[in-house]
Amino acid sequence: MPLSLTSVDHIHVYVPDIDEALRWYERTLNFRPDEKLRHWHDEGGPLTLCNGSVALALFERPEKGRGHTVAFRVSGSVFVEAMAHLQRQKIAFTGTDHRLTWSLYFSDPWGNPWEITTWDYQEVQSVLAARPVFT
Numbered sequence: 001m002p003l004s005l006t007s008v009d010h011i012h013v014y015v016p017d018i019d020e021a022l023r024w025y026e027r028t029l030n031f032r033p034d035e036k037l038r039h040w041h042d043e044g045g046p047l048t049l050c051n052g053s054v055a056l057a058l059f060e061r062p063e064k065g066r067g068h069t070v071a072f073r074v075s076g077s078v079f080v081e082a083m084a085h086l087q088r089q090k091i092a093f094t095g096t097d098h099r100l101t102w103s104l105y106f107s108d109p110w111g112n113p114w115e116i117t118t119w120d121y122q123e124v125q126s127v128l129a130a131r132p133v134f135t
Contacts, residue, residue: 003082009073009117010048010055018047018060025049031056040098069113071103076120079104080127095133 015021025031031049041047046057082104086093093106102124103117118124
């Protein structure tokens with residue numbers, strides 16, 4: 001069954017200085033920190049910025065020009081199907097429990113990184129408890 005993507009959930013942006021990038025994205029594009037996700041940054045993860053329905057996940061990396069990762073949002077049931085679909089296609093992926101969302105990370109044959117994510121946390125948690133695919 002073809003995967004049904006709901007929307008682009010967020011875009012990874014790699015910056016050398018989070019504070020400088022925050023000021024630039026606030027001033028230039030009116031992005032603001034998403035306070036309900038600030039704990040991710042406090043725990044060493046990305047700082048999520050939002051402007052309307054557009055979200056950027058800022059990752060602090062010393063290298064410049066690392067590119068971007070686009071994250072597609074899907075429902076919980078489609079997320080579970082996406083795991084099976086990637087396995088059938090023999091595409092290596094990494095799954096991550098973000099304790100609020102679940103994400104699958106993989107690359108296309110040309111090395112471009114992609115993410116499939118769901119906010120239907122409990123639905124996926126229940127499926128994985130019955131048949132673990134990743135930790």
